[in-house]
Amino acid sequence: MATKTHDVETLVKKEYEHGFFTDIESDTVAPGLNEDVIAFISRKKNEPDWLLEWRLKAYRHWLEMEEPRWAHVHYPPIDFQDISYYSAPKTKQDGPKSLDEVDPKLLETYEKLGIPLHEQKLLAGVAVDAVFDSVSVATTFKEKLADAGVIFCSFSEAVQEHPELVRQYLGSVVPAADNFYAALNSAVFTDGSFCYIPKNTRCPMELSTYFRINASKTGQFERTLIVADEGSYVSYLEGCTAPMRDENQLHAAVVELVALDNASIKYSTVQNWYPGDEEGKGGIYNFVTKRGDCRGVNSRISWTQVETGSAITWKYPSCLLKGDNSVGEFYSVAVTNNYQQADTGTKMIHIGKNTRSTIISKGISAGHAENAYRGLVRITAKAENARNYTQCDSLLMGDKCGAHTFPYIEAKNASAQVEHEATTSKIGDDQLFYCMQRGISEEDAVNMIVNGFCKEVFKELPMEFAVEAQKLLGVTLEGAVG
Amino acid sequence: MSDTAVNHYVSELHRLQKEMGCDNLARLREAAIGRFQSQGFPSTRQENWKYTDVRPLTRMPFSLPETGMVADHEAWLNEARLPGLDCHELVFVNGRFSAELSRTDGLPEYVVLKNLAVALEEDRTLIESLIGEDNADSNPFNTLNTAFILDGVLLSVPTDCIIDIPVHLIYLSGFSDEGFAAHPRNIIALEANASVTVIENYVGADNSRYFTNTVTDAFLQENSSLTHYKLQQEGRGSYHIGNFNILQAASSRVYSHSISLGGSLVRNDIHAELKAEGAEIALQGLYMGTGKQHIDNHTRIDHLSPSTQSRENYRGVLNDQARGVFNGKVVVHKDAQKTDAAQSNANLLLSDFAEVDTKPELEIYADDVKCSHGTTVGQLDQDMLFYLRSRAIDEETARSILTYAFAEEIITQIDLQPVREYLEYRVIGRLPDADLIKEFTV
Numbered sequence: 067m068a069t070k071t072h073d074v075e076t077l078v079k080k081e082y083e084h085g086f087f088t089d090i091e092s093d094t095v096a097p098g099l100n101e102d103v104i105a106f107i108s109r110k111k112n113e114p115d116w117l118l119e120w121r122l123k124a125y126r127h128w129l130e131m132e133e134p135r136w137a138h139v140h141y142p143p144i145d146f147q148d149i150s151y152y153s154a155p156k157t158k159q160d161g162p163k164s165l166d167e168v169d170p171k172l173l174e175t176y177e178k179l180g181i182p183l184h185e186q187k188l189l190a191g192v193a194v195d196a197v198f199d200s201v202s203v204a205t206t207f208k209e210k211l212a213d214a215g216v217i218f219c220s221f222s223e224a225v226q227e228h229p230e231l232v233r234q235y236l237g238s239v240v241p242a243a244d245n246f247y248a249a250l251n252s253a254v255f256t257d258g259s260f261c262y263i264p265k266n267t268r269c270p271m272e273l274s275t276y277f278r279i280n281a282s283k284t285g286q287f288e289r290t291l292i293v294a295d296e297g298s299y300v301s302y303l304e305g306c307t308a309p310m311r312d313e314n315q316l317h318a319a320v321v322e323l324v325a326l327d328n329a330s331i332k333y334s335t336v337q338n339w340y341p342g343d344e345e346g347k348g349g350i351y352n353f354v355t356k357r358g359d360c361r362g363v364n365s366r367i368s369w370t371q372v373e374t375g376s377a378i379t380w381k382y383p384s385c386l387l388k389g390d391n392s393v394g395e396f397y398s399v400a401v402t403n404n405y406q407q408a409d410t411g412t413k414m415i416h417i418g419k420n421t422r423s424t425i426i427s428k429g430i431s432a433g434h435a436e437n438a439y440r441g442l443v444r445i446t447a448k449a450e451n452a453r454n455y456t457q458c459d460s461l462l463m464g465d466k467c468g469a470h471t472f473p474y475i476e477a478k479n480a481s482a483q484v485e486h487e488a489t490t491s492k493i494g495d496d497q498l499f500y501c502m503q504r505g506i507s508e509e510d511a512v513n514m515i516v517n518g519f520c521k522e523v524f525k526e527l528p529m530e531f532a533v534e535a536q537k538l539l540g541v542t543l544e545g546a547v548g
Numbered sequence: 549m550s551d552t553a554v555n556h557y558v559s560e561l562h563r564l565q566k567e568m569g570c571d572n573l574a575r576l577r578e579a580a581i582g583r584f585q586s587q588g589f590p591s592t593r594q595e596n597w598k599y600t601d602v603r604p605l606t607r608m609p610f611s612l613p614e615t616g617m618v619a620d621h622e623a624w625l626n627e628a629r630l631p632g633l634d635c636h637e638l639v640f641v642n643g644r645f646s647a648e649l650s651r652t653d654g655l656p657e658y659v660v661l662k663n664l665a666v667a668l669e670e671d672r673t674l675i676e677s678l679i680g681e682d683n684a685d686s687n688p689f690n691t692l693n694t695a696f697i698l699d700g701v702l703l704s705v706p707t708d709c710i711i712d713i714p715v716h717l718i719y720l721s722g723f724s725d726e727g728f729a730a731h732p733r734n735i736i737a738l739e740a741n742a743s744v745t746v747i748e749n750y751v752g753a754d755n756s757r758y759f760t761n762t763v764t765d766a767f768l769q770e771n772s773s774l775t776h777y778k779l780q781q782e783g784r785g786s787y788h789i790g791n792f793n794i795l796q797a798a799s800s801r802v803y804s805h806s807i808s809l810g811g812s813l814v815r816n817d818i819h820a821e822l823k824a825e826g827a828e829i830a831l832q833g834l835y836m837g838t839g840k841q842h843i844d845n846h847t848r849i850d851h852l853s854p855s856t857q858s859r860e861n862y863r864g865v866l867n868d869q870a871r872g873v874f875n876g877k878v879v880v881h882k883d884a885q886k887t888d889a890a891q892s893n894a895n896l897l898l899s900d901f902a903e904v905d906t907k908p909e910l911e912i913y914a915d916d917v918k919c920s921h922g923t924t925v926g927q928l929d930q931d932m933l934f935y936l937r938s939r940a941i942d943e944e945t946a947r948s949i950l951t952y953a954f955a956e957e958i959i960t961q962i963d964l965q966p967v968r969e970y971l972e973y974r975v976i977g978r979l980p981d982a983d984l985i986k987e988f989t990v
Contacts, residue, residue: 136595447900447901460910462912462915463915464915465882465914465915466882467913467915468911468912468913469912470909470910470911470912471921472907472909473908473923474905475906475907476904476905477895477897477903477905478900479900480897480898480899481900482897482925482926482927483924483926484925484926485923485924485926486908486921486922486924487920487921487922488910488920488922489919489920490912490917490920491917491918491919492915492917
């Protein structure tokens with residue numbers, strides 16, 4: 067459970083493990099954003115006209131929008147004209163059909179990240195749709211999924227092969243002009259994942275995408291769309307690492323989930339992008355819009371996230387509980403160290419009758435970091451018998467960090483039951499003493515206590531992720547106490 | 549539209565500046581109205597006013613009331629007086645001080661308790677220094693109050709002086725033509741080891757539309773203690789905005805009880821700064837909304853020093869189309885180690901047309917702290933209702949009993965018996981089958 071390295075000094079000084087840079091000739095467009103760039107992206111992806119129109123509409127909206135400033139984070143203004151909006155590995159033209167055709171350098175990168183694709187083929191049945199920069203390069207287990215009727219492919223592929231599905235659901239949960247970053251994403255998104263589970267199908271394996279940011283100065287604008295048709299079930303895993311870099315990189319993804327009658331979606335994230343160095347220099351800006359739409363009766367959407375990376379994390383995976391008896395869940399662990407800032411939480415909008423939601427949020431703040439929970443629970447007037455339970459706990463390590471809680475609760479129905487609880491504390495000296503007195507080093511003891519603190523969330527993660535998440539936690543908090 | 553309202557108050561001040569007198573305050577007023585002009589009335593786009601729209605308040609040009617007495621005041625005074633309470637009493641009618649109705653005899657000479665207007669004439673330095681320290685000017689209504697500073701109370705308690713008899717401030721409003729605004733300003737200054745109990749009681753006529761914009765500033769020196777009650781029973785057509793600003797020195801203690809029953813649009817702000825070690829504050833609150841009432845309670849507690857403690861417990865009962873808003877913010881500043889802060893807000897939503905918007909906030913910059921908050925929105929317990937029904941109590945009465953039991957948790961915290969009994973009577977009086985409940989509860 068705890069990391070095996072015990073020398074605190076070396077741990078503190080340890081550099082970001084995944085910091086390396088693979089040199090691949092990128093097909094990159096010059097920095098800047100205008101309608102031509104959007105048309106270029108759309109042409110490059112061979113998109114239908116309606117999609118280009120949709121992008122341009124989003125762009126025009128975006129031009130009129132103001133960058134939001136309400137989050138509890140601070141960063142220098144972003145120059146949106148200084149970002150290159152398209153970058154694709156050269157191999158894209160050839161369109162690799164199997165692993166053998168994939169650029170060996172790419173494979174090498176994955177190797178370093180500990181995602182051996184060919185091994186994973188044999189492993190616990192996880193199909194990987196790996197996004198390297200903006201274009202998907204390898205997709206495994208396609209056949210098995212195809213047998214079940216499940217569509218799991220890159221977004222650009224979906225646009226080509228299933229345009230009717232994409233057109234029907236794209237922007238139906240997060241409209242193109244939803245917010246500043248969602249609008250930007252809608253205008254310039256390059257790729258992402260698309261997933262459709264047909265009626266009464268239980269997806270035969272856990273679907274997984276590994277993101278990786280590469281190529282300097284390229285913002286990543288992923289678009290993920292998951293549709294679970296009536297009576298279906300899917301568990302989706304998303305995990306990220308990024309190479310070390312000095313410049314701040316913007317990442318503004320949009321994730322849309324649609325659950326129809328009796329469908330269930332479980333979406334798990336482990337986010338470990340480069341958080342910046344010990345002085346807070348560099349690191350990824352992670353401004354993400356994630357929203358799930360429980361459109362059908364008895365539908366369920368469950369978000370689980372472990373946020374350890376990024377210089378700034380700003381995301382609120384939300385649930386629109388439209389269908390009667392639908393269920394929304396949010397389990398989150400957000401860890402910030404050094405100069406990281408996180409403003410994260412969820413929105414649960416109860417619209418249907420007998421809707422239920424659960425929010426469990428654990429924030430851990432160390433070093434000079436700022437960690438905020440911001441959540442909204444809204445019970446609309448027609449949501450009879452809605453039920454919410456929220457628990458937000460914060461753990462502080464060190465006297466220079468901050469932990470904040472901003473829960474909004476709006477209830478308009480007299481049958482609503484809403485509960486919110488929050489606590490903030492530090493690791494108890496007596497807990498530490500108890501562990502150390504039994505011969506456990508301080509670092510390990512802290513790890514144990516922190517893992518115990520996060521247990522409620524970790525148990526929601528799929529097995530492999532749970533292990534990875536615990537490791538990550540240990541690495542992120544190295545040297546935070548002692 | 550809001551601009552017109554702002555300009556109205558600016559021209560009001562210029563019209564009345566001479567009449568209000570106290571030349572030495574002219575500059576203070578001018579500066580304040582200047583600040584108010586740049587602030588303007590808050591809009592719902594501002595985070596602090598997200599759930600409270602003050603536009604109804606800006607649509608009507610409220611003017612300062614004329615001085616003078618009103619008929620029938622005795623009946624109203626009796627209504628406002630707390631039976632069995634021996635107190636020093638200051639009475640304000642339509643925001644203006646009434647010396648005839650007030651009685652402060654029996655106070656030790658060294659205690660200052662007088663109308664602010666009088667105090668302003670006598671000792672300008674003291675007041676200016678106190679108002680100069682005013683730190684809550686970010687609230688436009690606080691600024692507006694400063695711009696019209698005149699009547700109110702100055703209560704100054706010297707070192708080691710403990711006043712046993714509570715000070716009761718009665719504000720009777722709504723007995724004149726429509727559309728007057730009152731801006732009472734109260735200043736409570738407690739020297740080291742001093743102790744006092746203050747009751748602010750706002751009573752108004754239902755058939756009048758008026759605007760009360762009150763500010764109370766409390767300055768507590770070392771080891772002093774203030775028990776403060778605010779009973780807000782304004783008329784049903786009135787607007788009530790209240791700011792209560794508290795500065796606390798080491799080991800000082802504040803016990804605040806804020807009960808909001810009246811008014812159509814009500815906003816209570818409490819802002820406490822715990823500036824030195826050992827300072828403690830406890831905030832209790834009860835708000836009950838019926839009809840179309842809108843009652844907003846905002847509190848902010850700043851823990852600026854180590855080993856400070858805060859407790860907060862607010863309860864709301866919302867019926868009909870009423871809307872309740874609660875926002876409790878606790879900020880633990882850097883180095884305020886060993887802070888102990890607990891906060892709780894519970895709401896009873898009794899109608900499908902009522903609404904509750906609650907937001908407890910924690911902002912913490914120190915690590916060795918114990919902070920928690922909890923908030924709930926819910927209904928009467930079905931099992932409890934069943935229990936009462938099974939004992940042949942009709943549904944309405946059963947609901948009233950349980951509603952009262954919910955509110956009672958705040959009322960029982962009140963130490964001063966006459967205040968507690970008065971509130972029990974008032975709260976029960978608002979519920980259906982009041983007479984029956986009295987049999988059960990008393």
